[in-house]
Amino acid sequence: MRNIILEKIVKLFLNVMLIFSVYLLFRGHNNPGGGFIAGIIAATGFIFYAIIFGTESVKKMIGLSSRKWMGLGLLVVLITAILPVFFSKAVLTSLWVPGDFPLLGALHIGTPLLFDSGVFLVVSGMILTIVISIMEVLEWN
Amino acid sequence: MIKYLPQLIGFLFIAGLMVPLLYPILKAKLGLFLSLIPLTILIVLFSALAGLTPESLYLLPSSWGLLPEMNFGFRIDGLSLVFGLLISGIGFFIVLYAAWYMSKYERQGHFFTYLMLFMASMIGLVFSDNLLVLFIFWELTSVTSFLLIGFDHHLAKSRQAALQSLLITGLGGLCLLFAVVMIGQVAGTYEISVLIERGIHLGDHPKYRLIFVLLLLAVLTKSAQFPFHFWLPGAMQAPTPVSAYLHSATMVNAGVFLLMRIHPVVGGTMEWKYMLMLTGIITMFLGAFFSMGQRDLKRILAFTTISALGTMVLLIGIDTPQSMKAALVFFIVHGLYKGGLFMVAGIVDKSTGTRDIYLLSKLFKPLPFTSIAAVLALISMAGLPPMLGFIGKELVYDAQIQLPGMSWLLLPLGIGANIMMVAISITIFTEVFNPFGKRDPIKVKYREKDFPWYFLGGPIVLALAGLMLGLMPGMLDTLIANALYAAKNQLLNVNLSLWHGFNDVLLLSLFTVVSGIVVFIFRRSLNVHIGRLIDWFDKYHLPTLFAKGIKIYVDRAYKRTQIIQHGYHRFYLLTFFIVTGLLIVAQVNWDFLSVMPDGGYTPLRINLVLLLVVASLAVIFAVFSRSRLSAILAMGVVGYAVAILYLMYGAIDLAITQFLAETVIMVLFVMVILYLPKFAVLSTRNSRIRDWIISLSIGALVTFVVLHARFINLYEPISVYFIKNSLTMAHGRNIVNVILVDFRALDTLGEITVLTLAAMGVYSLFRFKVKKTKSKKEL
Numbered sequence: 001m002r003n004i005i006l007e008k009i010v011k012l013f014l015n016v017m018l019i020f021s022v023y024l025l026f027r028g029h030n031n032p033g034g035g036f037i038a039g040i041i042a043a044t045g046f047i048f049y050a051i052i053f054g055t056e057s058v059k060k061m062i063g064l065s066s067r068k069w070m071g072l073g074l075l076v077v078l079i080t081a082i083l084p085v086f087f088s089k090a091v092l093t094s095l096w097v098p099g100d101f102p103l104l105g106a107l108h109i110g111t112p113l114l115f116d117s118g119v120f121l122v123v124s125g126m127i128l129t130i131v132i133s134i135m136e137v138l139e140w141n
Numbered sequence: 142m143i144k145y146l147p148q149l150i151g152f153l154f155i156a157g158l159m160v161p162l163l164y165p166i167l168k169a170k171l172g173l174f175l176s177l178i179p180l181t182i183l184i185v186l187f188s189a190l191a192g193l194t195p196e197s198l199y200l201l202p203s204s205w206g207l208l209p210e211m212n213f214g215f216r217i218d219g220l221s222l223v224f225g226l227l228i229s230g231i232g233f234f235i236v237l238y239a240a241w242y243m244s245k246y247e248r249q250g251h252f253f254t255y256l257m258l259f260m261a262s263m264i265g266l267v268f269s270d271n272l273l274v275l276f277i278f279w280e281l282t283s284v285t286s287f288l289l290i291g292f293d294h295h296l297a298k299s300r301q302a303a304l305q306s307l308l309i310t311g312l313g314g315l316c317l318l319f320a321v322v323m324i325g326q327v328a329g330t331y332e333i334s335v336l337i338e339r340g341i342h343l344g345d346h347p348k349y350r351l352i353f354v355l356l357l358l359a360v361l362t363k364s365a366q367f368p369f370h371f372w373l374p375g376a377m378q379a380p381t382p383v384s385a386y387l388h389s390a391t392m393v394n395a396g397v398f399l400l401m402r403i404h405p406v407v408g409g410t411m412e413w414k415y416m417l418m419l420t421g422i423i424t425m426f427l428g429a430f431f432s433m434g435q436r437d438l439k440r441i442l443a444f445t446t447i448s449a450l451g452t453m454v455l456l457i458g459i460d461t462p463q464s465m466k467a468a469l470v471f472f473i474v475h476g477l478y479k480g481g482l483f484m485v486a487g488i489v490d491k492s493t494g495t496r497d498i499y500l501l502s503k504l505f506k507p508l509p510f511t512s513i514a515a516v517l518a519l520i521s522m523a524g525l526p527p528m529l530g531f532i533g534k535e536l537v538y539d540a541q542i543q544l545p546g547m548s549w550l551l552l553p554l555g556i557g558a559n560i561m562m563v564a565i566s567i568t569i570f571t572e573v574f575n576p577f578g579k580r581d582p583i584k585v586k587y588r589e590k591d592f593p594w595y596f597l598g599g600p601i602v603l604a605l606a607g608l609m610l611g612l613m614p615g616m617l618d619t620l621i622a623n624a625l626y627a628a629k630n631q632l633l634n635v636n637l638s639l640w641h642g643f644n645d646v647l648l649l650s651l652f653t654v655v656s657g658i659v660v661f662i663f664r665r666s667l668n669v670h671i672g673r674l675i676d677w678f679d680k681y682h683l684p685t686l687f688a689k690g691i692k693i694y695v696d697r698a699y700k701r702t703q704i705i706q707h708g709y710h711r712f713y714l715l716t717f718f719i720v721t722g723l724l725i726v727a728q729v730n731w732d733f734l735s736v737m738p739d740g741g742y743t744p745l746r747i748n749l750v751l752l753l754v755v756a757s758l759a760v761i762f763a764v765f766s767r768s769r770l771s772a773i774l775a776m777g778v779v780g781y782a783v784a785i786l787y788l789m790y791g792a793i794d795l796a797i798t799q800f801l802a803e804t805v806i807m808v809l810f811v812m813v814i815l816y817l818p819k820f821a822v823l824s825t826r827n828s829r830i831r832d833w834i835i836s837l838s839i840g841a842l843v844t845f846v847v848l849h850a851r852f853i854n855l856y857e858p859i860s861v862y863f864i865k866n867s868l869t870m871a872h873g874r875n876i877v878n879v880i881l882v883d884f885r886a887l888d889t890l891g892e893i894t895v896l897t898l899a900a901m902g903v904y905s906l907f908r909f910k911v912k913k914t915k916s917k918k919e920l
Contacts, residue, residue: 028875029872029873029874029875029879029882033797034794034877036881037798040798040801040802041801043805044801044804067900070897070900073893074893077889077890081890088204092890094871094883096872110872112871112873112883115886116878116881118893119889122893123893125897125900126897129900130900130903130904131805131808133903133908134903134907138812138816
């Protein structure tokens with residue numbers, strides 16, 4: 001049975017969650033937030049979406065399978081880890097883009113953000129993978 | 142030009158890893174394209190020959206390394222050049238050869254990936270100037286050769302052979318690591334050039350014997366010396382290009398290389414001489430002897446390889462300037478003829494479909510150029526003029542004669558091995574290639590003109606190189622002299638020539654050839670005896686024994702593991718809690734008064750108390766609940782209560798994470814709860830009482846420990862450092878997140894890897910289930 005109100009709410013909820021998670025991801029370095037939290041929040045949005053619309057629609061929406069999502073996250077983290085080696089620094093040392101930016105003012109942009117994005121991808125991918133596989137076994141659709 | 146060598150080696154690695162991307166574009170041309178890299182390396186190495194003097198040494202230091210002591214510096218001297226030239230030269234022909242040989246295989250891309258990586262690690266091994274780096278490349282050759290030997294992994298035999306070689310060379314690699322670390326600790330440096338320059342010799346060090354034994358094990362396993370020789374014939378399961386490459390100039394010669402490289406540091410002692418001579422001579426004789434009884438062309442070559450390796454180890458063990466020179470020349474000789482012969486074996490196999498020398502016959506007509514190459518290589522193997530093999534063998538005899546005291550043992554066995562080599566060379570020629578043989582010519586599927594040029598080129602060029610060097614051995618003089626300078630640390634005048642004058646060495650050669658022909662004539666009756674001996678040996682067949690040993694070991698380990706890894710979660714928890722409890726009981730100082738804070742208590746906060754009361758009530762409810770759903774919801778209440786507790790103490794990140802995790806867990810639980818079996822009490826009364834006691838005592842103990850922990854401050858808490866440096870060093874005000882992504886990023890990396898693995902585990906478990914149910918439905 002379709003419940004149109006619920007469907008509308010869930011769609012809205014997903015959008016809000018995703019925007020919120022990206023916001024948390026970016027503010028994470030200075031304020032509460034970060035990759036872990038943002039990843040869980042994004043995944044929660046997708047979970048509710050999957051509960052209402054089924055796993056197939058979530059799979060379609062995220063395009064890349066959630067497993068590849070995790071792999072991508074790990075790859076990003078790995079690249080972040082290895083990158084400093086090419087600047088003759090120890091593995092996993094943070095690199096920072098120096099200086100001020102014309103419009104944005106003084107900003108600290110560096111590899112930690114990249115690292116956090118990788119964590120974000122892995123965490124959300126992991127939760128989605130687990131939930132989707134459970135839902136598929138239960139034949140939730 | 143030579144200064145680009147490290148980049149070229151790196152390029153070889155990258156090329157290997159890029160094969161999956163290149164293969165769809167290049168398809169059959171892949172091998173031809175990849176062969177350009179070893180060719181470039183070969184040319185670069187040749188360019189280094191131009192300015193070579195007997196003493197010259199070219200170091201390419203590097204400040205880059207994984208550890209402070211471990212710099213990827215490269216060292217270009219005669220020794221590494223001799224090995225590098227053969228590795229890249231033969232490698233070039235092997236890649237060309239494989240381009241056609243492997244074209245029918247499905248996983249061609251994989252093959253070239255492995256081959257390129259192997260070649261890169263082999264070249265890296267001979268040029269590295271740091272013992273630790275050398276070790277890494279050494280291990281890389283073991284791993285990549287495992288992949289190459291087991292390339293036909295659908296065959297059980299291949300897998301077994303690959304595993305065997307990996308286990309044996311892996312054992313050696315482990316020994317090498319220990320030896321390298323010990324040398325580095327004793328000498329204070331891992332740089333080979335520094336070790337040689339300072340003239341460090343560990344002969345008198347109290348730990349010398351240990352270091353030497355470890356090194357010896359590494360060499361014996363890698364170079365297939367007795368009693369570890371048996372992995373080499375097994376490795377013949379590999380596709381022929383692999384055998385040709387591994388057993389001519391690379392893999393197995395890594396041990397020989399190591400001996401020469403490390404000789405200035407640990408060589409020349411009594412242990413060195415006797416152990417190497419002993420294993421070398423046994424291996425040399427056994428290898429030659431066993432090659433007589435074989436029928437498979439590749440197996441014959443495998444045993445002659447063992448013999449040749451034995452010869453080289455023996456020569457290094459004799460440890461006179463003459464013998465070292467002989468070992469170097471013999472390495473070149475062996476690489477050239479063995480690489481060619483293996484490739485010929487592959488050509489014969491492709492053209493006729495068999496490698497059994499008693500089925501093959503009269504291949505001269507369909508394969509004329511290959512046969513000429515094979516004959517030249519066989520002449521070199523038999524040690525006859527005018528090939529380089531003759532010079533090599535003369536030098537070997539020379540070295541064996543000159544050793545006082547031991548020549549009575551070495552000479553007969555050495556001559557015996559060489560007689561066998563002559564006989565086996567003649568046998569191969571008459572059985573396989575002789576156009577005037579008695580047997581009917583074998584049917585051939587492909588004639589020479591059906592093969593492309595790059596498939597046939599390798600053996601011909603290698604054979605011609607052997608011939609040319611045999612006629613003009615003076616070309617090698619400076620190179621060998623420089624190699625000797627590196628290996629023996631003394632300057633010697635090297636003057637190779639084909640004709641040494643009429644002396645006792647030449648007499649021995651003549652005797653060898655005549656005896657070889659005699660052995661050849663009586664080979665049929667001799668083969669019966671050798672066959673009987675081989676059968677007898679097969680009873681104590683080392684590979685089978687080895688496999689059995691491994692199997693027994695694994696079985697035992699399995700049984701032992703079963704005792705503690707029984708697979709019952711409840712007992713794991715039980716064990717864990719009991720052990721933890723006992724450890725606490727044993728460790729903690731039972732002074733209850735000391736636990737109480739002496740500064741009095743902080744005033745009670747009513748909201749905190751309320752929170753704790755709610756959480757405790759939820760726990761009690763969960764324990765006594767009769768329904769699973771309400772128990773889970775109650776546990777959720779506990780989780781939220783803890784999250785609020787975090788919030789009250791200002792740990793916002795933690796609180797958010799806890800909230801979210803609780804929520805996701807709730808959702809998951811509610812999702813699956815419908816499908817769980819009915820809630821029932823299955824445990825007996827006694828076991829419940831036991832669990833009660835354990836859980837209550839663990840709770841009490843943990844409380845006690847937490848109270849206690851406040852008073853133990855062994856070091857200044859690390860959090861102070863984090864608070865101080867979070868903004869200044871890591872540019873972040875959220876300390877928790879800075880710790881996660883910066884200060885403790887390695888931990889996070891590990892954690893997310895574990896998360897991924899866990900998710901993949903869940904995924905694969907459910908996948909299995911889904912498939913099962915689906916297939917049931919179809920039925």
